[in-house]
Amino acid sequence: MGGPGAGGLKGLEVTPLGRYLARRLLQFVPTLLGALFILHYLMTVGIQLNGDPARAVFGDRTPSQSQLQAMQRVFGTDDPCFEQAGNPCLTVFVHRLENMAQGDFGVDSRERPVVTLIAEHAPITARLALLAILIELLVGVTAGVLAGLRGGSFWDYVVKVSTTMLVAIPIFVVGAVTQLVLGVEFGSWLKGVGAPDLLTGLFSIAYRTDQPWASLVMPAFVLASLSLATTARLTRTSLMENLRGDYVRTATAKGLTRNRVVGVHALRNSLIPVITNLGISFGNLLAGAVVTEGIFNIRGIGGLVFGAVATGEAATVVSVVTILVLVYLLCNLIIDVLYAVLDPRIRLD
Amino acid sequence: MSDVVLEVRDLTKHFPLTKGIVFKRQVGAVRAVDGVNLTLRRGETLGVVGESGCGKSTLAKLIIGLEKPTSGEILVQGQNLARMRGSALRRARRNIQLVMQDPYTSLNPRMTVGDIVGEPFQIHPEVAPRSDRRRRVGELLELVGLSPDHINRYPHQFSGGQRQRIGIARALALRPEIIVCDEPVSALDLSIQAQVINLLERLQEELGLSYIFIAHDLSVVRHISDRVAVMYLGKIIETGVDTEIYDHPTHPYAQALLSAVPVPDPTLRGLRDQIILEGDVPSPANPPSGCRFRTRCWKAREVCVEQEPALVEREGSAHPSACHFAEERDVVHATD
Amino acid sequence: MTEQVESVISADRSAQAGIERSASLWADAWRDLRRRPVAIASAVVIVLVSSMAAFPWLWTRTDPRDCPIQLSKATPSAAHIFGTNELGCDYYAMTIYGARASIIVALVSTSLVLLVGALVGMAAGFYGGWVDSVLSRLADIFFALPFLLGALVFLSMLRSHSVWTIVLAFAVLGWPPLARIVRASVLATKNMDYVQAARSLGASDRRLLFRHILPNAAAPAIVVATILLGTYVASEATLSYLGIGLQPPEISWGIMIAQGQSYVTSGYPHLLLFPAAFLSATVLAFILLGDALRDALDPKLR
Numbered sequence: 001m002g003g004p005g006a007g008g009l010k011g012l013e014v015t016p017l018g019r020y021l022a023r024r025l026l027q028f029v030p031t032l033l034g035a036l037f038i039l040h041y042l043m044t045v046g047i048q049l050n051g052d053p054a055r056a057v058f059g060d061r062t063p064s065q066s067q068l069q070a071m072q073r074v075f076g077t078d079d080p081c082f083e084q085a086g087n088p089c090l091t092v093f094v095h096r097l098e099n100m101a102q103g104d105f106g107v108d109s110r111e112r113p114v115v116t117l118i119a120e121h122a123p124i125t126a127r128l129a130l131l132a133i134l135i136e137l138l139v140g141v142t143a144g145v146l147a148g149l150r151g152g153s154f155w156d157y158v159v160k161v162s163t164t165m166l167v168a169i170p171i172f173v174v175g176a177v178t179q180l181v182l183g184v185e186f187g188s189w190l191k192g193v194g195a196p197d198l199l200t201g202l203f204s205i206a207y208r209t210d211q212p213w214a215s216l217v218m219p220a221f222v223l224a225s226l227s228l229a230t231t232a233r234l235t236r237t238s239l240m241e242n243l244r245g246d247y248v249r250t251a252t253a254k255g256l257t258r259n260r261v262v263g264v265h266a267l268r269n270s271l272i273p274v275i276t277n278l279g280i281s282f283g284n285l286l287a288g289a290v291v292t293e294g295i296f297n298i299r300g301i302g303g304l305v306f307g308a309v310a311t312g313e314a315a316t317v318v319s320v321v322t323i324l325v326l327v328y329l330l331c332n333l334i335i336d337v338l339y340a341v342l343d344p345r346i347r348l349d
Numbered sequence: 350m351s352d353v354v355l356e357v358r359d360l361t362k363h364f365p366l367t368k369g370i371v372f373k374r375q376v377g378a379v380r381a382v383d384g385v386n387l388t389l390r391r392g393e394t395l396g397v398v399g400e401s402g403c404g405k406s407t408l409a410k411l412i413i414g415l416e417k418p419t420s421g422e423i424l425v426q427g428q429n430l431a432r433m434r435g436s437a438l439r440r441a442r443r444n445i446q447l448v449m450q451d452p453y454t455s456l457n458p459r460m461t462v463g464d465i466v467g468e469p470f471q472i473h474p475e476v477a478p479r480s481d482r483r484r485r486v487g488e489l490l491e492l493v494g495l496s497p498d499h500i501n502r503y504p505h506q507f508s509g510g511q512r513q514r515i516g517i518a519r520a521l522a523l524r525p526e527i528i529v530c531d532e533p534v535s536a537l538d539l540s541i542q543a544q545v546i547n548l549l550e551r552l553q554e555e556l557g558l559s560y561i562f563i564a565h566d567l568s569v570v571r572h573i574s575d576r577v578a579v580m581y582l583g584k585i586i587e588t589g590v591d592t593e594i595y596d597h598p599t600h601p602y603a604q605a606l607l608s609a610v611p612v613p614d615p616t617l618r619g620l621r622d623q624i625i626l627e628g629d630v631p632s633p634a635n636p637p638s639g640c641r642f643r644t645r646c647w648k649a650r651e652v653c654v655e656q657e658p659a660l661v662e663r664e665g666s667a668h669p670s671a672c673h674f675a676e677e678r679d680v681v682h683a684t685d
Numbered sequence: 686m687t688e689q690v691e692s693v694i695s696a697d698r699s700a701q702a703g704i705e706r707s708a709s710l711w712a713d714a715w716r717d718l719r720r721r722p723v724a725i726a727s728a729v730v731i732v733l734v735s736s737m738a739a740f741p742w743l744w745t746r747t748d749p750r751d752c753p754i755q756l757s758k759a760t761p762s763a764a765h766i767f768g769t770n771e772l773g774c775d776y777y778a779m780t781i782y783g784a785r786a787s788i789i790v791a792l793v794s795t796s797l798v799l800l801v802g803a804l805v806g807m808a809a810g811f812y813g814g815w816v817d818s819v820l821s822r823l824a825d826i827f828f829a830l831p832f833l834l835g836a837l838v839f840l841s842m843l844r845s846h847s848v849w850t851i852v853l854a855f856a857v858l859g860w861p862p863l864a865r866i867v868r869a870s871v872l873a874t875k876n877m878d879y880v881q882a883a884r885s886l887g888a889s890d891r892r893l894l895f896r897h898i899l900p901n902a903a904a905p906a907i908v909v910a911t912i913l914l915g916t917y918v919a920s921e922a923t924l925s926y927l928g929i930g931l932q933p934p935e936i937s938w939g940i941m942i943a944q945g946q947s948y949v950t951s952g953y954p955h956l957l958l959f960p961a962a963f964l965s966a967t968v969l970a971f972i973l974l975g976d977a978l979r980d981a982l983d984p985k986l987r
Contacts, residue, residue, distance in 0.1 A: 027825070034826030039838060046842025164976075168969040170919040172926050173961045176942055180949050180957060287831035294927045309841045309929055317841045321834050329829055413885045439887040447885045455878035459900045472888050519882070 020340055028333050035325055036100075040093045043318045047077060048085045074107055076315065105319045108308070114319040117304055125289050125300035127213065131220035132227075132285060133278070140228045141274065144235020145267065151240055159236065163229035171288060175222040175295035182218060207298040216298070223292040227281040234277055238270040245269075279335035283328045290324075354526050354559050355389040355412070355445070360421035360431075362407050366634060379634045381407040383583035385421075386660070387561075389527065392553065394560040396574030396591070398567055398606070402630060404583040405563045409531040412561065413447045414438065425527070443473055446520035450532040452512035456504040462515055463500035466490065469522035476523055489518040493548060510541035514548065521552070529561045534569060546573055567610045571595055579603045582633055582641045585660060589668030599666035599675040602642045608680035622680050640673065648674045714981040724977035730970035734963075737781050738788035749778035749936055758953055767959045770941075771948065779936055780959050786925075786937040787967060789848050790855070791917040797856035798863055799910050803899075805860065806867025806906075811875060811894060821868070824861035832858055833920065840929045851930055855917055866909055870902035877901070908979040915971030922964050938964040 055068060063071070072078040076096070081089040099105070105114040147159035166174070187203040201211030208215040242248060243266050251261045293302025301320065308316040363378035382404045389395050399405050410416040412423060414430060423430040430441055449455035456465055467486045470477045477485055487497035493514040504512055513533065520528055530549070534542040550573060552558060564570050570577060571591055578588040579600065587600040598604045605624040628645045631637055640658050643649040650673075658671045665676035718724045737744055756773035759765055767776035809820040827835075839854040840846060874880065880897050888896075924930030925939030933940055938960040945956030 027822075030822060031825050031829050034823075035829040038826065038830060038835075042839050042842055046839075050842065050844040164973070165969070168915065168972040169965045170923055170968060172923050172939075173942065173965055176946050176949075176957055177961060179946070180954055184949055283831055287834045290837070291833060291923060291927065305837065306927065309837070314842055318838060321838050324834060325830060328831060332829075415881060415885050442885070442887040447882065449878050449882055451878055455882050457879040457883075457897055457901070460896075468883065468888075469886050472883075472886050472892065516882075519886075523886075 017340060021337060024333065024336055024340075028329070032326070032329055033097075035329065036097070036322060037093060039318055039322050039325065040096065041088055043314060044082065044087070044089045044092075046314060047082045048087070071109065074109065074111055076106060100322075105323060106315055108316045109311070109313055114316060114323070117316075118301060118320065118323055121299060121301045121304045124207070124212075124216075124298060125293070125302065128216050128220055128223060128289055128292065128298065128300060129285055131213070131216055132224040132289075135220055135224040136228045136231050136278070136281075139224070140231030141235050141271070143228075143232040144274075145239060145262075147232065148236040148239030148243070148270075149262065156236070159232055163232050166225045166229040171222060171226060171291055172295050174225055175219070175292065178218060178222055179296070206296060219292050219296040219298060222295070223285065223288050226288065227277075227284060230277055230281065231274055234274050235270060238273050239266060242266040242270050276339070279331075279339075282331050282335070286324055286328055352391040353388055354391050354425070355387070355561075356422075356424040357385060357387040357412065358422040358424070360385045360387075360408070360411060360423065361419045362404075362411055362416060363419045377634050379632075380583050380636060381633060382411060382418075383633075383636075385580075385583075385585055387578065387585075389559050389561060391526070391559055392557050393576065394553065394562055394574045396570035396577040397561060397563045397580060398565065398570050398577060399580035400606075400630065401565060402633070403580045404633070405565075405580055406531055408580070409447070409529050409561070409563050413445055413529050414442055439473070443476070443523040444525050445527045445529065446523065446525040448513075448516055448520050448528060448530045448533045451536045452509050452516055453536070455516050456512055458504055461501050461503055462490070462495075462507075465504070465515060466518045466522060469519060473523060485522070486518075489522055490515075492521065492552070493518045508541075509537050510544055513537060513541075513545050517545075517548065517552070521556070524556075525558070527559045527561070529563070531563050532565070533562075535564060535566060542569065549573065567595075567607060579606065582630065582636055584641060584671065586642065586671040587666075587669065588660065593668045596679070597667070597677045598680065599663070599668075599670040599677055600642075600672045601646050601648055601674075603670075604678050604680050622678070624680065640671070642672075648672075650674075714978070717981040718977060721977050721981075723973050724981075727970040727974040727977065730966055731974065734784050734967045734970070735788055737784035739785075741778075741781050741785065744781045745775075745778045747775045747778040749774055749782045750934070751775075758948065758956075760953070761955055768953075768955050770944065770956060776956065776959060779941060780938070780963055782936045783938045783941060783960060783963070784967070786848055786931055786935065787918045787921055787964070790851050790921040791914045791971075793852045794855035794859060794917045795910050795913050797852065798859040798913060799906065801856065801860040802863025803867050803906060805864040806869075807871055807894060807899070809864065810868040810871030811890070811898065817868075820864070824864050827858060827861045830858060833923065836920065836924060837927075837929055840924065846930060846932055847935075848931065851921055851924065855920065859913070859917075863906060863909060863913075866905050867902065870905050871898055874898045874902045904982045908975055908982060911978055912972055912975035915968045915975065918964070918971065919968045 055063070055071075058067070058071075069078065076092065079089060079092050081087040081092065096106075103115060105118075107113050108117065143159045143163075147153075147156040150156065182203050187200065190200050190203055197211065198214050201208055201214035202217050204211065204215045204218075206215070207219070243262070245266070248261055248266050251265050252258075256265075289300070290302035290305055292298070293300045294306050297303070301324070305317055305320050308314075308320065360382055361380070361384055362382040363380050365375045366377040366379060367375055385404075385408060387395065397405055397408065407416065411418050411431075418431045421431065425441060425444055428441060430438070430445075433441055460468075463483070463486050466489050467482050470482045470485070483500075486500060490497045490499065495511060495514055495518070499507075504515065507515065517533075533549070534545050537545060546569065549560065553560060560573070562570060562573055574591050576589065577591050577594040578585045579594065579602065580586070581602050587594060587598065587603045594603065595607065598607055601624075605626050608622060608624040626645050631641070631644055637644050637654075638657075639655050640646070640649070640653040643653040646653070652673050656673070658673045660669045660671040662669055663672075663675045665674070666672075752769075752772045752774035754773045756765070756769045758771050759769040759773075761768040765775050765777065767780060769776055770779065805820050805824065809817040809824075835858040836851075836854045839857070840850065843850050875893075875898055880893055883893055883897050921930055922937065922939035922942070925932075925937045926943045927939075928943070930939060931937040933944075941960040942957060942964070945953070945958075945960065948956050
């Protein structure tokens, strides 16, 4: 059991690592194209089955031919292939790919570029995700350490039961109930006693622009809940495993204090799988953020998606999700590559 | 005794080594089996010995048809098994059966003993009518010394030796002429080993079976074999009747191998001519030129690098030996 | 010689003891599960909820769609033990009838995912080579779409949302994890000696797969499928809650929670809490049963 990072830069000269990186990059391209194609195909089939989303924008009004054509051009659904069921519309897909390569992800019904919309809404989502990661680490690791220090203890039991609950109960139920208990009951009580703005912000049932961080704490807790449970369980098992390790016994035998043995030796090694898991759970966090924003009515990227769903702007939904998937895949790639470079123990085949 | 049941001619098996990320190209081959010739007669046991990694198990898989050879012929009753496919191969397989090494993994844990021993009949329904199968399974169990009442038990309810008997019963079901035993006793306790070996010998006498007996344990091989072949790096380097090989080995590798066999007589300890080989077995992907053993051989000369010694009878060897300098050396008995 | 006899006797004795100990992995697991209170409780919850889904009239005589508007938002009472919603519908009856959508979506989606995942995983693991490359790459591509996001796009494309469109979305997007698990266990099983033994007997591919490989590779897939049942109940409710799954007048716990939530601030928490409790209990039961099954089937994990 050596620490990470020892293989570091030297590893780049080793051919297995280079081969691994090359293979990983080569796999990335077809996976990316495939995922983008699935999204494109879903949209194509949807249009072929349900009619043009350009028409849906007008709602009950009957648009004139020129109005409809203009909207079709805006959405990029003016190709005749959209009227032939079963046609995968490959030319449209290639055209979209070209546009994406130039940073053009289409526009919404009011002809605002989707990229601009994302840029407007991303800061809130980024804050939410950042808070969630912090909470996941702080609460998850603390709970895991409490449980792992003494298996079978009261704290171990508490952590076990609560993490099981968190894993099993759907995130929106956790959100709704948190909103009810903390937001409505406790929040209105706080307002009643005239608590400072920061506190009422913390327990507000919706996002408040005057409290851009505090009012996101509760949603972030909800968002973090799922990966928090995994983090706590991982910390627990790996701490327990490490505490049984030979090097911990050696450290204890040397006469180090318990705090030092746990803090410096065992905990540091136990956190390696926890950090790994953090990387893996990032994608779930992204998808979860969309749901959480839906629950708490936060106008981030998730809010953008739901707004588009509600007004029937299918093309915008697909464009936004496409960008999310791109970010998700890129993150996965970066995490994989970082691990290959940083952790010499990783198997490269 | 010239009743040949199996003949193997120039058998080779090369596993390709590939390189490349998207398009694999072959950069070499592991020559697991590299030009092996064997003859097996009716009622005879041919022992194959060698270190692990010398290609014994691949040879067994080739003969049994689990691997397709790269080249060469496997002749059973005049037919080339290596070329057969489909139902012809299926029929030919009835004649050669396999007993595997590990009795704990070679029986499906979810099948009863009756199903395991009866499976050959299900795969080859023409061998026994459905109504007769249960009786035949009972007979087979009895033949290998198990109670037919155990037919509904599962493998984990048996000991290692009993499981190996089940494996033997399965191999006997189709009444084969040839049984390939791939290290059939090396996973068993010593006391159980003897029982299984005795069972195999009894079955050979009763049913006229021919065995190819693959093992790394030289004393077991000596006990059961009529003839012995010694393998090194995918090739047979010495072959002959068991007494010839054991008492008069002529290839340096065979001598080294035999000198390491423990002898039961403690008074001989330290008096024997022990040969300790230096270095590791070369990689089968890149075997040495000429004689494959030359990198570890104390007799190696120029000619060993240039010329590959054929497996033939030589001046210093009454039986086939693949050494340019074959000569007898007694390594089993005391030197004085 | 006496040593030999003794060892045979002792081996025989241990074999005798083995009969009482266990007959097979599944029998072992079954015995183990019966001793776990959590597993029993989960199974009871699942049976109860399934009976609500299949025979709701066993549980209530009230029609959840018969809504006298004058009874709007009544708090729980003897006549309406869960109270009524804003339209005056009996909330208990609604909660009972809400089980059906969850259970149908979960059961059918899981069956489809199990079928597709098992076939793909089996083909990839058993045949290897280019079949494996193509199928694994395909699974990677679907894996690249986060599940809920994919379902969201799929459903936002469709105008009418029934139980079946949700099932379709889940099946299309849900098979890759299962395919991976089945592929891994087929790969591990395919080179086992007993499979090689059957192959050397001349057994056909079909026989090898269905008689030897699948029964021994099925355990992890079944554990995951049990947990998937819970996941799909949760996912259906999540999508319906967000307004892209089932839509009123369909009855679903997700919709009830969404509508109940809007009355929470005006003092009707029961409209949120009853469906939330039923939903959570159902998901929890499936996931805990899956966990227990995993422990029971794989003693190494204990």
